[in-house]
Amino acid sequence: xxxxxxxxxxxxxxxxxxxxxxxxxxxxxxxxxxxxxxxxxxxxxxxxxxxxxxxxxxxxxxxxxxxxxxxxxxxxxxxxxxxxxxxxxxxxxxxxxxxxxxxxxxxxxxxxxxxxxxxxxxxxxxxxxxxxxxxxxxxxxxxxxxxxxxxxxxxxxxxxxxxxxxxxxxxxxxxxxxxxxxxxxxxxxxxxxxxxxxxxxxx
Amino acid sequence: xxxxxxxxxxxxxxxxxxxxxxxxxxxxxxxxxxxxxxxxxxxxxxxxxxxxxxxxxxxxxxxxxxxxxxxxxxxxxxxxxxxxxxxxxxxxxxxxxxxxxxxxxxxxxxxxxxxxxxxxxxxxxxxxxxxxxxxxxxxxxxxxxxxxxxxxxxxxxxxxxxxxxxxxxxxxxxxxxxxxxxxxxxxxxxxxxxxxxxxxxxxxxxxxxxxxxxxxxxxxxxxxxxxxxxxxxxxxxxxxxxxxxxxxxxxxxxxxxxxxxxxxxxxxxxxxxxxxxxxxxxxxxxxxxxxxxxxxxxxxxxxxxxxxxxxxxxxxxxxxxxxxxxxxxxxxxxxxxxxxxxxxxxxxxxxxxxxxxxxxxxxxxxxxxxxxxxxxxxxxxxxxxxxxxxxxxxxxxxxxxxxxxxxxxxxxxxxxxxxxxxxxxxxxxxxxxxxxxxxxxxxxxxxxxxxxxxxxxxxxxxxxxxxxxxxxx
Numbered sequence: 001x002x003x004x005x006x007x008x009x010x011x012x013x014x015x016x017x018x019x020x021x022x023x024x025x026x027x028x029x030x031x032x033x034x035x036x037x038x039x040x041x042x043x044x045x046x047x048x049x050x051x052x053x054x055x056x057x058x059x060x061x062x063x064x065x066x067x068x069x070x071x072x073x074x075x076x077x078x079x080x081x082x083x084x085x086x087x088x089x090x091x092x093x094x095x096x097x098x099x100x101x102x103x104x105x106x107x108x109x110x111x112x113x114x115x116x117x118x119x120x121x122x123x124x125x126x127x128x129x130x131x132x133x134x135x136x137x138x139x140x141x142x143x144x145x146x147x148x149x150x151x152x153x154x155x156x157x158x159x160x161x162x163x164x165x166x167x168x169x170x171x172x173x174x175x176x177x178x179x180x181x182x183x184x185x186x187x188x189x190x191x192x193x194x195x196x197x198x199x200x201x202x203x
Numbered sequence: 204x205x206x207x208x209x210x211x212x213x214x215x216x217x218x219x220x221x222x223x224x225x226x227x228x229x230x231x232x233x234x235x236x237x238x239x240x241x242x243x244x245x246x247x248x249x250x251x252x253x254x255x256x257x258x259x260x261x262x263x264x265x266x267x268x269x270x271x272x273x274x275x276x277x278x279x280x281x282x283x284x285x286x287x288x289x290x291x292x293x294x295x296x297x298x299x300x301x302x303x304x305x306x307x308x309x310x311x312x313x314x315x316x317x318x319x320x321x322x323x324x325x326x327x328x329x330x331x332x333x334x335x336x337x338x339x340x341x342x343x344x345x346x347x348x349x350x351x352x353x354x355x356x357x358x359x360x361x362x363x364x365x366x367x368x369x370x371x372x373x374x375x376x377x378x379x380x381x382x383x384x385x386x387x388x389x390x391x392x393x394x395x396x397x398x399x400x401x402x403x404x405x406x407x408x409x410x411x412x413x414x415x416x417x418x419x420x421x422x423x424x425x426x427x428x429x430x431x432x433x434x435x436x437x438x439x440x441x442x443x444x445x446x447x448x449x450x451x452x453x454x455x456x457x458x459x460x461x462x463x464x465x466x467x468x469x470x471x472x473x474x475x476x477x478x479x480x481x482x483x484x485x486x487x488x489x490x491x492x493x494x495x496x497x498x499x500x501x502x503x504x505x506x507x508x509x510x511x512x513x514x515x516x517x518x519x520x521x522x523x524x525x526x527x528x529x530x531x532x533x534x535x536x537x538x539x540x541x542x543x544x545x546x547x548x549x550x551x552x553x554x555x556x557x558x559x560x561x562x563x564x565x566x567x568x569x570x571x572x573x574x575x576x577x578x579x580x581x582x583x584x585x586x587x588x589x590x591x592x593x594x595x596x597x598x599x600x601x602x603x604x605x606x607x608x609x610x611x612x613x614x615x616x617x618x619x620x621x622x623x624x625x626x627x628x629x630x631x632x633x634x635x636x637x638x639x640x641x642x643x644x645x646x647x648x649x650x651x652x653x654x655x656x657x658x659x660x661x662x663x664x665x666x667x668x669x670x671x672x673x674x675x676x
Contacts (some may be wrong), residue, residue, distance in 0.1 A: 083209070097646045100594035103427060103432035108209075112430065112651055114659070124659035128652045134208040140426035143208075151426045156556055171325055199332065 068131055069102060071110050078111045078129060087129060092116050099130075106136025222277055228667040231542035231634040231674045233294075234622040235306035241404045241535035242295025243431040243622050247578030248531045253515065260516035261528025266296055268322075269468055271375040271498050277470035277505030279370035280379050280495040283342050284467060285322050287525065289313040290340040290400045297532050299402045300339040302352065302625050311336040317368060324372025331367055331386045333397060339631030341397040343367065345389050346602035346610075348483060355394040362603035363482030365389075365468050370498065379495035384481060396601035397630035398449055403456075404620050405534030406447070408584035410456050411481065411570040414444045417590055420565055424589070429559040430652040433591030436607045436614070446590045449616075449629045450608035460525035464506060472506040472522045530575060534585060535620035535676070543671030551672025554665055559653040565589040565616040587618035587676065596648025599628065611647060622674040636670055 018032040071080030073095050078087040094116045099109025113127040134142065145165070152161050235241075248254040249587040269278040284290050290436040292309045293301040302311030315336040320326040333341055335602035343365045344355060347355040365384040370376035389395035406671035417435065424431065438445040438454035447453035461474030471478050480491045499505050512518030519527070530612075539545055555561055600611035613629060627639035640657060641648035657666065 053481075097596070097644060097648065097651045098431075099430060099651070100596070100647050100649045104434040105430035105432055109430045109649075112655075114655060116312075126652055126655040126659065128428065128429060130428070131209045138422045147426065151428070154423060154426065156561075157553075159557075199505075 032077070067107050068133070069110065071129075073111060073113070078113065080110060080129075083131065087127075088167075089113055089127070090115075092118075093127070105138050106133030107131075108133070227663045228637070228670055230670055232645065233306050233625060234538060234541055234674050235542050237538045239294045239307055240404075240538070240623065242309065242532075243533050244296055244531045245407070245533045245576060246579035247576045251576065253310070254531060256514075256516055257519075257524070257527040259530040260294060260519075261524040261526075261531070264521050264524040265291070265528050269470060271370050271373060272500060273375065276499035277468075278499060279376065279469040280381055280491060280498060281366035281369055281481065282467065282469040283364075283367050284313060286313075286315075286338070287463070287468075290467075291403065293402075293625055297403045297529065298620070299624060300626050300631060302337060302553045304337065306623070312338055312340055314340055314367065323368045323370075327372035327380075328368050328383060331383070332390065333386070333395075334367070339626040340397045341399055343386060343389075343630060344396050344398070344601070344603055345384075345394050345482070346361045346396060347390075347394055347555075348486065349392075349394070353388060353392070355392050360602075360604065361482050361486075362605070363485075365481055366466075366469065366479075369476045370469075370495075376498060379492065379498060379535050380490070381495060385659070396603060399626055399631035401447070401449065401616075402620055402624070404532050405584060405586060405617075406456055406459075406532060407530035407579050408534060408570055408582055409446060409586055409588075409617070410447075410530065411573050411575075411579045411582075412568050412584060412590070413571040416568055416571070417444055419474070420568060420589055421591060424562045424565075427559065427562050429562060429656075431559065431562045431593070431649050433563065433589060433615070433649070434592040435590070436592050436605070439606065444590065445606060446614070448605070449613055450603075450605040451590060451592055452605035452608060456529045457522065457526045460529065461522045464522055464525070464642070470506055470521075471504040473504055473508065473520060474522060476504045478503070478505075528634035530579070533578070535623070537585070537619075538622065538675045540675075542674050543667070547668045547671045548675045549672075550665070551668035551670070551675075554661065554669050555672055558656045560657075560662065561587075562617055562653070563591065563593055563650070567616075585619055587621075588615040591615055594647055595643070596645025596646070596651065598642055598645035600647075601629065618673065618676050621676040623649055636673055 025065055066081035068080075068082045070082060071078055071085070073089075074080075076089050076091065076093075077202070078089065079085070092115055093113050095111055095113050097112055102108050108131040109128065110131055111129040113129070115124060131137075132147065134147070137147075139147060139150050141150050149165055152165060155161065244255065244258045248258050266286065267275055269275045270285070271278050278285055289295045290313060290315075291297055291299060294307050294309070298459055300312065303309070303311045312335060313320075314334045315330060315338075317323045318328065318330065331343070333343070344363060345355070345361045345365055347357055348354040348359040348361045350359075353581045365386075367378075367383065367386075369381040369383060371380050371382075383386070386395065421433065421435075435444045436446075436451040437443065440454070443454070445451050445454040447456065447459040453459040458474060461472050464470045464472050465475035465479050469478065478491055478496060480488070497503065506521045508523070509518050516524065531556045531604050539548060543551075550654075552566075555564070556566070565586055567583050567585045569583045570579060570584055573582075591606045592614050594609075594611050595613050596611055599613065602610040604610060616628075625634055627633040627636065628642055632644065633639040641652060644654035644658075645651060657669070661669070
């Protein structure tokens with residue numbers, strides 16, 4: 001169904017940007033043995049005095065080391081030191097509700113942004129900034145390209161791929177893709193960003 | 204050490220320059236033009252005389268009113284109601300909170316009638332402030348124990364059920380003298396939360412979904428870009444996924460039945476073998492008074508398997524019969540045309556998935572083979588739940604932890620039968636679907652973005668389609 005409203009939304013609506021920050025190469029093999037790692041050549045004992053906690057938790061408790069979930073909104077921009085990310089917001093947009101804690105599967109809702117209640121200029125919508133720790137992910141993907149590729153392969157019936165997953169170059173190595181749905185269009189961008197010079201940059 | 208590797212996912216989910224929409228959509232209310240569409244046994248059960256006898260015996264036991272002594276002994280010394288079926292009655296036995304003025308007009312909140320119906324003595328019990336004749340059946344919990352000054356102690360988590368009533372003053376209760384919990388004090392200190400009965404239609408199908416199916420479904424929804432990322436509550440005994448109760452804290456229907464028999468009605472049984480004091484009496488007191496123990500005079504447990512029974516259903520314990528009844532209850536039958544017509548319902552179903560509701564409210568899952576009855580095996584359970592627990596945020600948080608579920612985590616409520624439910628959310632705070640949907644948006648909640656999409660991107664007509672679809676279930 002395409003109402004006039006939906007048709008008018010088409011050029012503007014639903015875009016998704018996927019950025020991948022890769023600090024290392026390679027991936028951990030998915031367990032296929034029910035969790036028995038006794039035969040795994042990569043099995044390692046816990047370090048002495050290790051504390052096991054449930055789910056994904058902050059890896060540092062000091063106030064200096066940036067945390068993935070440690071971003072903030074100020075001066076009309078979302079800033080996250082951990083990801084070296086600055087996301088400039090449309091004028092008059094704000095965060096009404098903060099997100100849930102990091103999930104067991106390493107999914108971080110970093111910011112949920114929408115027009116302020118007083119904002120009558122830019123209409124309605126929501127911006128979700130999230131991150132996925134690929135070590136914990138339930139998606140069989142070792143990098144951002146595989147991650148977005150998997151997403152495209154699992155689209156619901158209402159969605160369709162309007163542009164093939166295509167590598168593009170910005171200031172960093174990047175991948176670009178566009179997805180559409182019956183409600184609106186969903187252009188998606190997946191980019192791998194190197195915050196530090198690394199030899200395996202283009203791996 | 205291998206450093207972390209992240210995928211960053213900024214998503215602009217909509218940007219519209221259109222003026223504010225007028226929200227004219229309404230909850231169609233309890234579906235009343237299709238008859239009662241729940242409460243029947245599975246077809247395979249009706250075709251097997253033995254299974255049907257079990258189901259019917261279970262239904263009879265489920266509907267029976269218990270007393271302290273006599274033919275149906277064991278009630279109390281503390282309880283929330285004297286019968287399973289009194290609270291699980293909308294729109295049929297096995298359901299949830301009823302109402303007298305809403306289809307199918309089962310009757311007023313039975314907890315509001317306990318004095319009038321001489322279930323409790325009005326001289327020793329009062330009706331708590333949160334029990335209303337036209338409100339939901341409720342159990343109460345205090346998230347924290349009180350300190351010596353009467354203030355909630357955030358360092359002493361409680362969360363156990365505070366039974367509403369006592370047997371004190373009943374003719375069959377002897378000298379047992381107990382006071383009701385201090386609900387007014389709990390209200391004054393904002394230290395009280397509520398739960399309403401969960402319907403058990405289709406519960407046998409839910410029990411028979413293999414963990415691997417649930418895990419695969421979780422994996423399939425993992426890359427959703429909408430802020431959703433649930434987990435499972437697990438049974439502490441065998442480590443498998445638990446699935447019953449508002450926080451998926453109960454592993455099986457047998458445990459669910461045994462726990463409810465003890466906690467809600469005060470009847471000890473072969474799974475929960477002692478009479479239950481209040482959490483405070485157990486943690487910081489000396490337990491139940493001696494003259495409140497063994498009130499039935501039968502010894503413990505009060506509900507047992509009967510070695511002197513003459514048939515399968517008379518040998519089986521009450522808890523076993525409750526289990527059989529729940530196992531064999533078929534899932535509710537949705538309507539394809541009411542309310543709003545077939546086109547609206549179909550569009551609502553499509554939109555429900557398209558905007559992300561179905562990421563948690565999984566429309567259907569397939570069961571594993573069943574030894575109980577063929578109707579439970581390799582069947583499609585249209586439960587609209589992933590049985591995962593999700594962070595629902597501050598607005599819905601009750602600060603009660605159960606198993607692996609924390610204070611704001613709740614199992615995705617199955618939506619089958621929603622069209623004929625009166626009260627929504629774990630505490631029954633809403634009787635309008637829009638209220639329940641709105642409550643999904645909150646600080647710390649996983650569903651905030653999806654709710655925002657519902658609010659801001661759908662037209663009133665599309666929202667109405669979703670409401671019609673939900674009331675068709």
